[in-house]
Structures are given as structure tokens and as C-alpha cells.
Amino acid sequence: MKNKKLPRREREKLRQRQEMLAAALELFSEKGYHNVSMHEIAEKAEFAIGTLYKFFKNKEELYKNLVLEQSDRFHETLTKAIKEPDDEIEKLRNYIRAKGEIFRDNVSMIRLYFAETRGASFNIMAGLDSEIREQYGGFLQNLATVFETGIKRKRFKKITDPYHLAVALDSITNAFLFLWLEAPESHPYPENPDHILDIMLKGLIDSHSGDELC
Amino acid sequence: MKNKKLPRREREKLRQRQEMLAAALELFSEKGYHNVSMHEIAEKAEFAIGTLYKFFKNKEELYKNLVLEQSDRFHETLTKAIKEPDDEIEKLRNYIRAKGEIFRDNVSMIRLYFAETRGASFNIMAGLDSEIREQYGGFLQNLATVFETGIKRKRFKKITDPYHLAVALDSITNAFLFLWLEAPESHPYPENPDHILDIMLKGLIDSHSGDELC
Amino acid sequence: MKNKKLPRREREKLRQRQEMLAAALELFSEKGYHNVSMHEIAEKAEFAIGTLYKFFKNKEELYKNLVLEQSDRFHETLTKAIKEPDDEIEKLRNYIRAKGEIFRDNVSMIRLYFAETRGASFNIMAGLDSEIREQYGGFLQNLATVFETGIKRKRFKKITDPYHLAVALDSITNAFLFLWLEAPESHPYPENPDHILDIMLKGLIDSHSGDELC
Amino acid sequence: MKNKKLPRREREKLRQRQEMLAAALELFSEKGYHNVSMHEIAEKAEFAIGTLYKFFKNKEELYKNLVLEQSDRFHETLTKAIKEPDDEIEKLRNYIRAKGEIFRDNVSMIRLYFAETRGASFNIMAGLDSEIREQYGGFLQNLATVFETGIKRKRFKKITDPYHLAVALDSITNAFLFLWLEAPESHPYPENPDHILDIMLKGLIDSHSGDELC
DNA sequence: GATGAATGAGTTTTCATTCAT
DNA sequence: GATGAATGAAAACTCATTCAT
Numbered sequence: 001m002k003n004k005k006l007p008r009r010e011r012e013k014l015r016q017r018q019e020m021l022a023a024a025l026e027l028f029s030e031k032g033y034h035n036v037s038m039h040e041i042a043e044k045a046e047f048a049i050g051t052l053y054k055f056f057k058n059k060e061e062l063y064k065n066l067v068l069e070q071s072d073r074f075h076e077t078l079t080k081a082i083k084e085p086d087d088e089i090e091k092l093r094n095y096i097r098a099k100g101e102i103f104r105d106n107v108s109m110i111r112l113y114f115a116e117t118r119g120a121s122f123n124i125m126a127g128l129d130s131e132i133r134e135q136y137g138g139f140l141q142n143l144a145t146v147f148e149t150g151i152k153r154k155r156f157k158k159i160t161d162p163y164h165l166a167v168a169l170d171s172i173t174n175a176f177l178f179l180w181l182e183a184p185e186s187h188p189y190p191e192n193p194d195h196i197l198d199i200m201l202k203g204l205i206d207s208h209s210g211d212e213l214c
Numbered sequence: 215m216k217n218k219k220l221p222r223r224e225r226e227k228l229r230q231r232q233e234m235l236a237a238a239l240e241l242f243s244e245k246g247y248h249n250v251s252m253h254e255i256a257e258k259a260e261f262a263i264g265t266l267y268k269f270f271k272n273k274e275e276l277y278k279n280l281v282l283e284q285s286d287r288f289h290e291t292l293t294k295a296i297k298e299p300d301d302e303i304e305k306l307r308n309y310i311r312a313k314g315e316i317f318r319d320n321v322s323m324i325r326l327y328f329a330e331t332r333g334a335s336f337n338i339m340a341g342l343d344s345e346i347r348e349q350y351g352g353f354l355q356n357l358a359t360v361f362e363t364g365i366k367r368k369r370f371k372k373i374t375d376p377y378h379l380a381v382a383l384d385s386i387t388n389a390f391l392f393l394w395l396e397a398p399e400s401h402p403y404p405e406n407p408d409h410i411l412d413i414m415l416k417g418l419i420d421s422h423s424g425d426e427l428c
Numbered sequence: 429m430k431n432k433k434l435p436r437r438e439r440e441k442l443r444q445r446q447e448m449l450a451a452a453l454e455l456f457s458e459k460g461y462h463n464v465s466m467h468e469i470a471e472k473a474e475f476a477i478g479t480l481y482k483f484f485k486n487k488e489e490l491y492k493n494l495v496l497e498q499s500d501r502f503h504e505t506l507t508k509a510i511k512e513p514d515d516e517i518e519k520l521r522n523y524i525r526a527k528g529e530i531f532r533d534n535v536s537m538i539r540l541y542f543a544e545t546r547g548a549s550f551n552i553m554a555g556l557d558s559e560i561r562e563q564y565g566g567f568l569q570n571l572a573t574v575f576e577t578g579i580k581r582k583r584f585k586k587i588t589d590p591y592h593l594a595v596a597l598d599s600i601t602n603a604f605l606f607l608w609l610e611a612p613e614s615h616p617y618p619e620n621p622d623h624i625l626d627i628m629l630k631g632l633i634d635s636h637s638g639d640e641l642c
Numbered sequence: 643m644k645n646k647k648l649p650r651r652e653r654e655k656l657r658q659r660q661e662m663l664a665a666a667l668e669l670f671s672e673k674g675y676h677n678v679s680m681h682e683i684a685e686k687a688e689f690a691i692g693t694l695y696k697f698f699k700n701k702e703e704l705y706k707n708l709v710l711e712q713s714d715r716f717h718e719t720l721t722k723a724i725k726e727p728d729d730e731i732e733k734l735r736n737y738i739r740a741k742g743e744i745f746r747d748n749v750s751m752i753r754l755y756f757a758e759t760r761g762a763s764f765n766i767m768a769g770l771d772s773e774i775r776e777q778y779g780g781f782l783q784n785l786a787t788v789f790e791t792g793i794k795r796k797r798f799k800k801i802t803d804p805y806h807l808a809v810a811l812d813s814i815t816n817a818f819l820f821l822w823l824e825a826p827e828s829h830p831y832p833e834n835p836d837h838i839l840d841i842m843l844k845g846l847i848d849s850h851s852g853d854e855l856c
Numbered sequence: 857g858a859t860g861a862a863t864g865a866g867t868t869t870t871c872a873t874t875c876a877t
Numbered sequence: 878g879a880t881g882a883a884t885g886a887a888a889a890c891t892c893a894t895t896c897a898t
Contacts, residue, residue, distance in 0.1 A: 013882095034248035037867060048884040050871080059868070133396075159412050167393060168386045168413045175385035176378075182347070198373050199382045199414060251892055253860095262859040264896085273893065462676035465871055467881095476880045478875085487872065561824070587840050592818075596841045599817035600810045607809065610775075626801050627810045628841060655861095679888060690863040695890065 017055055020045045021066050029108035033063060070109045071132050075139050077102050082142060088150035089197070095143070096173055096193035103177050103189065110181070140166050165200070172196060231269055234259045235280050243322035247277060284323045285346050289353050291316050296356060302364035303411075309357065310387055310407035317391050317403065324395070354380050379414070386410060445483055448473045449494050457536035461491060498537045499560050503567050505530050510570060516578035517625070523571070524601055524621035531605050531617065538609070568594050593628070600624060659697055662687045663708050671750035675705060712751045713774050717781050719744050724784060730792035731839070737785070738815055738835035745819050745831065752823070782808050807842070814838060 023045035027036040038059055042049040056062035081098035082091045103110050143166035150156040159165070176196060179187035190196055237259035241250040252273055256263045270276035295312035296305045317324050357380035364370040373379070390410060393401035404410055451473035455464040466487055470477045484490035509526035510519045531538050571594035578584040587593070604624060607615035618624055665687035669678040680701055684691040698704035723740035724733045745752050782805065789804035801807070815838060821829035832838055 032248075038869080039867080049869085050885065051883055053869070054882075160409065164390075164409075165413065167389045171385040171389035172382045175381045179381060195374065195378075199379065252894080253892075256860095263861095263894085264859050265857090267894070268858075462674075466873080467871075470881095477873085477882095478880050479878090481873070482879075588837065592837075593841065595817045595821060596814045599813040603809045603813035604806075623802065623806075627807065680890080681888080691889095692864065692891080693862055696861075701889070 016047070016051075020047065020052060020055055020062075021069065024062055024066050025070070025108050025112065028063065028066065029111040038062075067112060068131065070106075070112060071135055074102060074109070075135050078139060079142060082146055088146055088153070088155050089201075091146050092169065092197055093193040095169075096196050099173050099177070100189045100193075103180070107181065110177070140170060143170065169196075169200060172199060230261070230265075234261060234266060234269055234276070235283065238276055238280050239284070239322050239326065242277065242280065243325040252276075281326060282345060284320075284326060285349055288316060288323070288327060289349055292353060293356060296360055302360050302367065302369050303415075305360045306383065306411055307407040309383075310410050313387050313391070314403045314407075317394070321395070324391070354384060357384065383414060386413060444475070444479075448475060448480060448483055448490075449497065452490060452494050453498065453536050453540065456491065456494065457539040466490075495540060496559060498534075498540060499563055502530060502537070503563055506567060507570060510574055516574055516581065516583050517629075519574050520597065520625055521621040523597075524624050527601050527605070528617045531608070535609070538605070568598060571598065597625075597628060600627060658689070658693075662689065662694060662697055662704075663711065666704055666708050667712070667750050667754065670705065670708065671753040680704075709754055710773065712748075712754060713777055716744060716751070716755060717777050720781060721784060724788055730788050730795070730797050731843075733788050734811065734839055735835040737811075738838050741815050741819070742831045742835075745822070749823065752819070782812060785812065811842060814841060 020041065024036070024041045027041055027044060038052060039049055041062070042052045045052070052062070056065065077098055078095060081094040085091050085094055140163065144163040147156060147162035147165040151158045151162065173196060176187075176189055180189045234255065238250075238255045241255055241258060252266060253263060255276070256266045259266070266276070270279060291312055292309060295308040299305050299308055354377065358377040361370060361376035361379040365372045365376065387410060390401075390403055394403045448469065452464070452469045455469055455472060466480060467477060469490070470480045473480070480490070484493060505526055506523060509522040513519050513522055568591065572591040575584060575590035575593040579586045579590065601624060604615075604617055608617045662683065666678070666683045669683055669686060680694060681691055683704070684694045687694070694704070698707065719740055720737060723736040727733050727736055785808035786805040789798060789807040792798040793800045793804065818829075818831055818838060822831045
């Protein structure tokens with residue numbers, strides 16, 4: 001009983017923190033860092049402004065924490081997705097599926113994520129950018145390794161640099177997700193990951209045409 | 215003489231306008247919309263603040279005009295690139311080349327462009343987004359038509375929806391350009407457009423592996 | 429037993445109060461009233477903020493109490509110093525010595541004291557000032573009486589109003605103490621009180637010069 | 643004509659600046675640095691807050707400028723007072739008179755001045771203090787020189803260190819001025835400077851008493 | 857027509873004080 | 878009775894915009 005009293009305080013604190021971050025996430029993703037005031041966040045989270053500052057030293061710190069936490073979750077999920085299956089193609093399918101799911105469930109987070117990885121935040125903060133970019137770069141490396149191993153194991157042809165393949169797959173999935181973000185009805189993210197994968201896996205060139213590339 | 219005085223005035227005005235937009239472009243692309251003040255722009259353009267406001271109703275309007283003009287140039291170039299050659303593959307190659315060139319020559323513009331098309335600007339302004347997105351969507355349709363025609367003319371296999379192919383090619387080139395933007399040395403934008411094209415044109419799957427997709 | 433329990437409580441309370449005031453004194457004298465927060469004081473005193481407010485109604489009250497208590501100690505010491513010896517000159521010497529000692533031992537208190545008596549605190553509080561000034565004025569009267577009696581007893585010439593003489597001696601000792609406060613090494617407070625006293629006691633005018641004043 | 647147009651702007655600016663400083667002086671001297679808000683100053687000076695910030699980078703800078711300007715005027719006057727007459731005693735008389743006059747005319751300034759020189763401002767700003775203290779120290783040296791020269795020229799007896807004499811005279815005049823500041827009616831600053839001077843010049847000790855000092 | 861001084865609403869942040877536990 | 882989390886009023890400062898010259 002007594003040994004539950006301290007954790008309760010902790011848990012309460014964590015819950016409040018989450019509420020603040022949730023309010024901030026929604027506002028930031030909707031209006032952007034500079035168009036959201038600390039008062040607005042406090043109000044939305046239903047705390048006094050002073051309380052907000054008890055949890056986060058300043059606006060920058062709040063933003064930093066928010067983005068890093070979201071980014072962590074995002075990358076963790078994707079990293080797991082390409083670790084679990086043995087087969088390389090299955091890894092890629094898993095990756096596409098996982099990305100779709102996490103998007104579907106966290107639209108706000110995703111807006112934030114793109115704002116950060118796409119440099120559109122114009123380095124609101126020096127430090128943050130680099131941390132996120134590093135994480136992002138690290139994941140791309142992992143994805144590249146999937147292609148590399150696949151090539152070694154003769155599952156894939158060696159068409160080009162594995163890192164470039166990773167970048168390409170990442171960007172294609174992003175593009176599909178953007179389409180969906182803008183018009184969920186007319187551009188659903190494909191249920192079947194092969195829909196996306198085929199673009200890279202099946203050569204477009206009609207072999208009957210006798211064309212030669214490069 | 216008199217009929218020349220007005221045009222001269224016009225020309226002079228246009229030149230001033232361009233100088234203002236040029237200053238704004240540089241500043242916005244470097245520091246982001248919210249971190250640039252109207253004073254800063256006026257100073258850089260070497261005009262008085264009041265003069266800036268004679269040309270643009272407010273900061274938003276200035277930004278809008280800037281982005282639209284840049285976007286126009288961008289899309290005009292790309293649209294021309296996929297119009298000129300007859301062959302579909304050549305059209306795609308041309309597109310990749312033209313995009314690379316326009317990036318190389320207008321880094322500032324490009325930062326702005328991505329900020330806009332990627333939604334990262336968090337709809338700084340309601341109206342702007344839609345205009346640009348429309349333009350962007352229109353271009354993607356044109357690119358999709360290239361794939362569609364290619365398929366009809368049996369130059370390409372019908373792997374998937376041509377629009378999706380267009381989106382994919384667009385996103386892959388964007389991704390390469392981002393790599394270059396961040397690290398021009400270690401990630402040069404490929405001289406040979408086929409380097410990018412191959413990712414989509416040549417199927418990755420090693421036919422010897424006996425795999426079947428879908 | 430029971431009649432000891434209450435006093436113990438009282439004593440405990442008093443001790444806590446002293447600790448709070450000690451922490452406050454150090455902080456106020458170092459950083460000034462406005463640059464010290466109640467949290468800071470509570471932390472330094474190792475009490476909770478709420479406890480601080482149990483002892484002192486508000487920041488002003490805390491400050492008031494602190495200053496008054498210090499001022500009491502200060503004036504008590506000085507008053508005693510001019511009471512004990514019989515001889516007037518010895519009283520003055522004693523005063524100079526006591527003032528030096530109390531300064532030496534309580535630098536923090538002294539900073540506070542000057543801030544208050546010198547009006548430099550800009551009447552942080554309406555009430556406080558007057559109480560202190562009254563006390564200060566009272567002491568100056570006592571000091572004036574020393575001069576007055578000295579004059580009556582023909583120990584001193586009647587040069588001017590005894591109260592003015594008291595003010596002068598007080599201000600000269602203060603000035604010496606300030607010198608010492610700022611540069612203890614190069615401006616030590618004189619060991620020998622006559623060093624200070626001489627300035628008033630020995631006429632500066634060289635009698636050989638034949639000058640006549642007034 | 644034309645050469646008057648620019649100066650007019652300058653003059654206008656200077657006038658505004660003076661108005662701001664005047665408002666600030668009155669408020670600061672009355673309520674202290676921390677109890678005056680920039681809004682308050684702006685309002686009293688009848689300018690918008692933004693205008694205040696056009697003239698002074700921040701509150702600190704405004705205060706700094708205010709104090710330094712006042713201090714300059716103060717020291718200039720006093721320095722001139724001890725330069726003009728030939729005779730040393732006349733110099734001292736002149737000093738006492740000038741100090742009284744400048745006090746009478748600038749009560750607010752004087753409060754500020756004491757707050758600064760007496761360290762009671764608790765180094766609101768690191769830099770300012772030192773500048774003022776230097777100026778103050780410099781003047782005391784000049785005053786010391788008057789005593790020194792007087793001693794050399796046999797006008798004064800060598801009772802003690804000339805610097806200490808200077809400090810003593812300065813502090814006595816300050817003390818008289820404080821008396822006057824608090825109760826102008828009952829403690830007028832003496833019309834006749836000798837009233838103050840006598841305290842130091844005429845020895846207090848009654849020579850008939852046969853006392854020996856030191 | 858151009859200028860830039862003046863404006864003041866709006867932003868971030870601090871800290872004295874309260875009160876539920 | 879002690880605690881310290883929560884509060885929100887108030888402060889410093891910025892910057893888009895206006896308008897008299």
C-alpha cells in the first residue's frame with residue numbers, strides 16, 4: 001500500500017506531462033511552432049501557464065521533447081518492422097505496412113515529423129535538427145542493409161547503391177502517405193504493400209520493346 | 215516620349231519589385247518565414263519599410279507572391295522538360311536533368327518550394343497552399359500522362375497506376391535532391407539521369423530466384 | 429513535563445525562524461530584495477515554501493522582520509558602547525570601535541543596514557523605513573547628547589550644534605566602513621579609533637597661518 | 643535653410659530622449675529600478691512602449707544611460723567647484739555650496755546617485771557600478787589633492803591622510819544633505835558652508851582641558 | 857511618391873502566493 | 878502542521894503595420 005504512494009505521484013506527473021505534450025502536438029502540427037503560444041498550449045492542456053513551465057524550461061525545450069519523443073516512437077516501430085522477418089522482401093513489406101499504420105494512428109505526429117526531417121522547420125533549434133537527422137540517417141542505413149543483404153543473398157539484382165534504394169523506398173512511401181494525408185478518400189494508402197513495392201521490384205521496361213538502358 | 219515615360223515607370227517598378235522579392239527569398243529560405251522581419255527584408259532590399267508595403271499589402275502577401283512566382287518558374291521548366299522529346303523514356307530523363315539543374319541554380323528557391331509542397335509551412339496562409347498544390351498536382355498529372363502514354367505505346371509494362379508511378383518518380387528525385395542539399399559533396403545529384411531512373415525501370419527481383427510477387 | 433513541552437515547541441519554532449532569517453539575510457544582502465525569490469530563501473533555509481509563509485505573511489513581512497531584527501542588534505550594541513564609559517571621548521572611541529567590530533562580524537547585515545538607512549531601498553515598504561529611521565534618529569540623539577554633555581563639561585569646545593556633530597561622526601565612520609567594505613585590503617578600518625576621531629577633534633587649520641574662520 | 647533641416651530632426655530626437663529620461667528618472671528615484679515597468683515609463687513620458695525601445699535597447703540600457711548622464715552632470719559641477727578658486731579653504735567652501743545647490747535642484751537625481759554610489763543597488767548591472775564608482779573615486783582623489791596642497795602650503799595641519807580627509811568631508815556633506823532630504827524644514831542645508839567646514843577645521847578639543855590625543 | 861518614426865497588440869517568461877493532501 | 882504543486886498576474890521585449898512629413 002505505502003509502496004504505491006510514491007509511484008502514484010510519479011504516474012500522475014507523467015500523465016500531466018503527456019497531456020501537455022498531447023495538447024502541444026496537436027497545436028504545433030496544426031499551426032506550426034511560431035503560430036502557437038505557450039498560453040494556447042496551457043489552455044488547451046487545461047493547466048496554468050506556470051505549470052507548463054514547471055514541466056518544460058521554455059517553449060523550445062517543450063518542442064524539443066515533443067519532437068524527440070515522437071520521433072523515437074516512430075523509429076522504434078520502423079526499426080522493429082525490418083528486424084523481425086527473415087526474408088528481405090518480407091522486411092520491406094513489413095516496413096511499408098508499419099509505416100502506414102503509424103501514420104494512420106498519428107496524423108499530428110507525422111506532420112511534425114516531416115516538418116523536422118524535411119528541414120522545413122528552418123532549424124528552429126540548432127540541436128534538435130541534428131539529433132533527429134542522425135536518427136533518421138541511422139534508420140536509412142538499416143534499410144540500406146536490408147537491400148545489401150538481399151543483394152548478397154541473390155534475392156535482389158544489384159541495380160544501384162543499396163543506400164539509394166533505401167532512400168528511394170523511403171521517399172516513395174512518404175509520397176504515398178502525403179497523398180493520403182491530403183486526400184484520404186481518393187488516395188488511400190495501399191492495403192497491400194506490394195502495391196508500393198512493385199514500383200521498385202518489377203522493372204518498368206517492357207522486355208519485348210528491346211530497349212537497353214545505360 | 216510621353217508614351218515611353220509610363221512604360222519606363224512600369225519597368226522601374228518591376229525591377230524594384232524583383233529586388234524586394236530577391237531579398238525576401240534569400241532571407242526566408244535561410245531563416246524561415248517567422249524568423250524574418252519586414253524590416254530585415256526592407257533593409258536587405260535597400261528600400262524603406264513603407265515602400266515595401268506599397269508593393270505588398272502585408273507580410274503574408276509578400277510571401278505568397280514570392281512563393282507563387284518561384285513555383286511558376288519551377289513548374290514551367292519541368293513542364294517544358296517533359297514536353298519536348300518524343301520518346302517517353304527521354305521525357306523522364308529530361309525531367310530528372312531539368313530538376314537537377316533548377317535545383318543547382320536556385321537553392322534558396324528550393325528550400326522554399328519544399329517547405330510549401332511538403333506542408334511543412336503549416337499553411338502559413340490558407341490560400342497559398344491550395345494554389346501551389348493545385349499547380350503541383352497538375353504537373354504530376356502531366357507526368358502521369360507520360361507513363362500512361364508509354365504504357366499504351368508498349369514502352370512500359372503496366373505495373374501500376376500511372377499517377378502512382380509519377381508520384382514515385384517525383385518523390386525519388388526529391389529525395390536525391392535532399393541528399394544533395396544536405397551534403398553536396400558526399401551525395402551529388404547524379405549526372406546521368408538513368409542512375410535514378412533505373413530504380414524504377416529495372417526490376418529489382420532477380421529472375422533466377424524464382425520469386426513471384428503479388 | 430507538560431509545561432516543558434510547550435516551551436520546547438516555542439524554542440523549536442524560534443530556531444526555525446532564525447534559520448529562515450539567516451538564509452534570507454545572506455541572500456538579500458548579496459543580491460538585493462528584488463533579485464531573491466521566496467523559493468530561493470526556502471531552499472537555502474531547507475524548508476518548504478509553505479512553511480516560510482507560515483512564519484511570515486509575505487515577502488515584505490519577512491524582509492521587514494529581518495531588517496528590524498538586525499537593526500535592533502546593531503543599535504543595541506552601539507547604544508551600549510556610548511553608555512558604558514564615563515568619559516565623553518572614551519564614549520566616542522568606544523562607539524567607533526564597536527561599530528567596526530559589528531561590521532567586521534556581520535558584513536551581510538551591514539549591506540542591508542545601509543540599503544535601509546540610506547534610503548537606497550526606495551522605501552521597498554512604507555512602514556519599515558519609518559521604524560528604522562526612528563531608531564536611527566534616536567541613536568543619533570543619544571550620540572548628540574554625548575557631545576552636548578562633553579561641551580557642558582568643558583571637554584569640548586562648542587563649535588556647532590551637538591546633533592550635527594553626531595551626524596558628522598556617524599557619517600565619517602560610515603564612510604570609513606564603506607571604504608573597507610569595497611577594498612578591505614587597501615582601506616582597513618582603523619584599529620585605533622583616534623584615527624577617525626582626530627578628523628573632528630583636532631582642528632585642521634594651521635594656527636600659524638593666522639586664518640580666521642567665520 | 644537646408645542645413646537646418648537635419649539638425650531639427652536631431653534636436654527633436656534629443657528632446658524626446660530627454661523626456662523619456664526625465665520620466666524614467668522621476669519614477670526610478672521614487673520607486674526604485676525593480677518597481678518601475680517599461681510600460682510605466684512609456685506612459686509617463688507619453689510615448690508608446692515600442693518607441694521607448696527604439697531609443698534604449700532595454701531597461702538596463704535605459705537605466706545605465708540615465709544614471710551615467712546624471713552622474714556626469716553631478717561630477718562636472720563639483721569638479722569645477724574645487725578648481726576655480728585659488729585658496730584651498732575657498733575650494734572647500736565652494737564644493738559644499740555647489741553640492742547643496744545641485745541637490746536642491748535635482749532631488750530625484752540625487753536619490754539615484756546615492757543608490758548607485760552607495761552600492762545599495764546591489765549591482766543591478768555589473769558594468770554601471772564600476773563606471774560610476776570610478777568617477778566617484780576620481781573626484782575623491784581631486785578633493786584629496788586640495789587637502790594635500792593645503793597641507794603643503796601650510797594652510798592646513800597634517801592631521802591625517804588627505805584622502806581620508808576628503809572622504810570625511812564628502813560624507814559629512816552627504817549626511818547633511820540626507821537630513822535635508824528627509825526633513826527640509828527642520829534640517830535645512832546650511833547657507834554658510836563654514837557651518838559644515840568648521841566640524842573639520844576647528845578642533846573640538848577644548849585646549850583648556852589639557853587633554854592629549856593619540 | 858517614398859520614407860521611417862511611432863505604435864501597441866501579442867509573446868515568452870517569472871515568481872509571490874495559495875491550498876489540497 | 879508541513880508540504881510543494883498549481884496558479885495567473887505582470888513584466889520585458891518584438892515586430893507587423895500605419896501615416897505624417
